[in-house]
Amino acid sequence: VQETDFSETSLADTLDAREIAFFEAILREGGVISPEVDSRAAVGFSYPKVSEMLGYGPNRDLDYLRFREKQNLLEAHFHDRVNLCPDCQHATVNFREVCPQCSSAEVSFQSVIHHFRCAFVGREEEFRKGVGLICPKCQQNLRSLGKDYEKPTDLHFCRHCDSLFSEPGVQGLCLHCKKRFPQEERVAYDVAEFRVTAAVVPALRGQKWIMNYPPSVADELPNVVSEEFLRVMLELEIRRAVRHSRPLSVVCISLPLLHRAGGKRSYVETTRIYEFAERLDKVRRNTDIVGRLRSGELVFVLTETPFEGTKPMIRRLRDAFAPFEFDAGAVFVSLDQPLTAEEVIRSSVLALGRSK
Amino acid sequence: MSGAEYLWSAVAFDFAHIAFYDVVAVWSALRTRRHASRRVVRAAHRRAPLVSVIIPAFNERATLETTVDSVLRSDHKNLEIIVIDDGSDDDTPRVARRLVKNPRVSYARQRRGGKSAALNLGLAMAHGEFLFQIDSDCYLHPDAISKLLAAFDDPKVDGACGRVKIHLPERNLVTRLQSIEFLMSFGAGRIASDALGITKVISGSFGMWRTSALRDVGSWDHPMGEDGDMTLKVRKKRGRLAYAPHAVCENRVRDTWKGLTKQRFRWNRNYIKNRLRKHLDIADPISFGWSNFWMFVDSMVYRVVLFVLIVIGLANMLLTAPLEAPGHLVGVALLYSAVTAVQYPLDVWLVSDERRKDMRLFPWLLLLHPYRFYQRMLQLWSFLLEFLFWHSYTSEYLPKEVAKRAVKW
Numbered sequence: 001v002q003e004t005d006f007s008e009t010s011l012a013d014t015l016d017a018r019e020i021a022f023f024e025a026i027l028r029e030g031g032v033i034s035p036e037v038d039s040r041a042a043v044g045f046s047y048p049k050v051s052e053m054l055g056y057g058p059n060r061d062l063d064y065l066r067f068r069e070k071q072n073l074l075e076a077h078f079h080d081r082v083n084l085c086p087d088c089q090h091a092t093v094n095f096r097e098v099c100p101q102c103s104s105a106e107v108s109f110q111s112v113i114h115h116f117r118c119a120f121v122g123r124e125e126e127f128r129k130g131v132g133l134i135c136p137k138c139q140q141n142l143r144s145l146g147k148d149y150e151k152p153t154d155l156h157f158c159r160h161c162d163s164l165f166s167e168p169g170v171q172g173l174c175l176h177c178k179k180r181f182p183q184e185e186r187v188a189y190d191v192a193e194f195r196v197t198a199a200v201v202p203a204l205r206g207q208k209w210i211m212n213y214p215p216s217v218a219d220e221l222p223n224v225v226s227e228e229f230l231r232v233m234l235e236l237e238i239r240r241a242v243r244h245s246r247p248l249s250v251v252c253i254s255l256p257l258l259h260r261a262g263g264k265r266s267y268v269e270t271t272r273i274y275e276f277a278e279r280l281d282k283v284r285r286n287t288d289i290v291g292r293l294r295s296g297e298l299v300f301v302l303t304e305t306p307f308e309g310t311k312p313m314i315r316r317l318r319d320a321f322a323p324f325e326f327d328a329g330a331v332f333v334s335l336d337q338p339l340t341a342e343e344v345i346r347s348s349v350l351a352l353g354r355s356k
Numbered sequence: 357m358s359g360a361e362y363l364w365s366a367v368a369f370d371f372a373h374i375a376f377y378d379v380v381a382v383w384s385a386l387r388t389r390r391h392a393s394r395r396v397v398r399a400a401h402r403r404a405p406l407v408s409v410i411i412p413a414f415n416e417r418a419t420l421e422t423t424v425d426s427v428l429r430s431d432h433k434n435l436e437i438i439v440i441d442d443g444s445d446d447d448t449p450r451v452a453r454r455l456v457k458n459p460r461v462s463y464a465r466q467r468r469g470g471k472s473a474a475l476n477l478g479l480a481m482a483h484g485e486f487l488f489q490i491d492s493d494c495y496l497h498p499d500a501i502s503k504l505l506a507a508f509d510d511p512k513v514d515g516a517c518g519r520v521k522i523h524l525p526e527r528n529l530v531t532r533l534q535s536i537e538f539l540m541s542f543g544a545g546r547i548a549s550d551a552l553g554i555t556k557v558i559s560g561s562f563g564m565w566r567t568s569a570l571r572d573v574g575s576w577d578h579p580m581g582e583d584g585d586m587t588l589k590v591r592k593k594r595g596r597l598a599y600a601p602h603a604v605c606e607n608r609v610r611d612t613w614k615g616l617t618k619q620r621f622r623w624n625r626n627y628i629k630n631r632l633r634k635h636l637d638i639a640d641p642i643s644f645g646w647s648n649f650w651m652f653v654d655s656m657v658y659r660v661v662l663f664v665l666i667v668i669g670l671a672n673m674l675l676t677a678p679l680e681a682p683g684h685l686v687g688v689a690l691l692y693s694a695v696t697a698v699q700y701p702l703d704v705w706l707v708s709d710e711r712r713k714d715m716r717l718f719p720w721l722l723l724l725h726p727y728r729f730y731q732r733m734l735q736l737w738s739f740l741l742e743f744l745f746w747h748s749y750t751s752e753y754l755p756k757e758v759a760k761r762a763v764k765w
Binding site: 101112114116117118119120121122123137138146147148150151152153155163164165166167 | 443456462463464465466467469470472473476477479480481483574575576577578757758760761762763
């Protein structure tokens, strides 16, 4: 599949009117962009909504979604799995049972006959003479199943090389590039459905949403970093505060909404997360570092802020997130006995529920 | 002739027979050893023909995996292993399905039809130029297949067998005595038979055939004793058979007297069915050649005539001079013990791959003659049952509906 490089196009880091309409439509339908089977697409699936609203046909629709996924606006989730040709990466692959000896597909499933009298075992076809059965070894007539003979098993037979075998091989034939390949060489490709992330909130306002942090350290929420990156930043801030004797506080909040469970989110949950993301963007100061822990808590690193300064911050958060049920806690990083980032994060989580 | 004369002439004939075979075996072994390494290397480097390994299995859950593993470890790599499950009602199918994850192993399950039917299904599925049959309670030494293949350097050879030895012989008295018995039966006698071109049997638990030869003779027949039967069928087609004493396979033999008795009972019955009924015509040198004639005579003399002579001699002696009988019997026993004390080390020297270990069994030779006496009595009983009642057709290894329809010989 030849990928379209959208970074070369006008689609950069803001959404144009067409895309805003597209994302708004997706959000109205639950925030999920689902694929549908489409024989024109290389991977066998296309995204009709994308072609309908943005005009990208099969293949280009996927490139577009992948591009926006890289920019953290979309999140890919498993939808289905298809087999692709190892050469041309098309899903137009036909798997057939083949002879393990000669790879011919001229394979049939046949009964085997055991003649009790002489112990000969062979395919039913070998015994068949007109309408009757005659043993090729002892030339006796086989009359009665169960008395003269039995059919102890069924096996595969290759008409091309006369092989008899129990397990046929499986070979793929690509109907696009004509390549034949053993089943093991097929490329398993996961078809994704895409879900809109909370980063769409600033994006829909026509703002940039990914500038602060590269995707590798960014969280799904706009301008929020991952736990790993939060640790790095906090470690640096602690060192800076200690060296220059500057105050440093940390506030932690916990919302059931952010405790991400696996699987799909409901439409209500999705819209509440977008609402939360919007409020978070408004309430935070542009000097605060905000990160989300894997367990779901949000940690605000308040640089140049003494412990007293956390109280107005918590108040502001309570006002901003009034519709959401949440806990808050704060810690002050002591300059006398400096803690590590790990210890500070742990203390802030332990402080949850203590700050009212 | 008096009873004592019968007895001593049989013993004298037996000793002469043993001595002749020993001389031929030593001559043959010395001659072969000179060429052995060169033959193996030649066979291995010549080309690696495809060998189809057929493993018929009936309720062999415990041992099948070890057997297949041992074949896969063989230094001959061009193998296809075909496991035929003959309608097992234990876990064998599950074990076999695990084994087929290896692409060289294939597996087919059939309704219970007997070992011959299982082998014939294996033959129908085989693609190899050679067909190697091994029982699923055996395991193979890594060089066994290449050493057997070396025997086929001679294009006239259609079948070859190697030496079967007992796995873990030190388990108990039964396994120790069988270990001695197996070593001696795969020793000088078999080497000499091979040198004289009168190999009598290609073992069903460890034998290799040219696949085309098997198809020529029309596959295996019912009932049991298919190995002896197949050997004679191939011999009748003037196929040559070879013995490769240094190709070794270990067998987990019966380790109880009951198991051993049942097994030997089966073997002896099959001997009557194959040699004296079905293939008695092999003694016709015009139709089947002089080597087959001599093989028949040798087999008859050793297994039947000598045995009958000894029985007649003993009976006669007990009737006519009962007081002299114990003296004669002790004399014969001492003489046989002395011969065995020489014969066993000779066989160890000729075929053993673990001479020191095998020689540790030497003291147990004291019990070999009572053991052989027990075997002879068993032989007498099974011969009688087979002669009178076609007992081999009532084996538990053969389903009743098959036994009923199988050709009676």
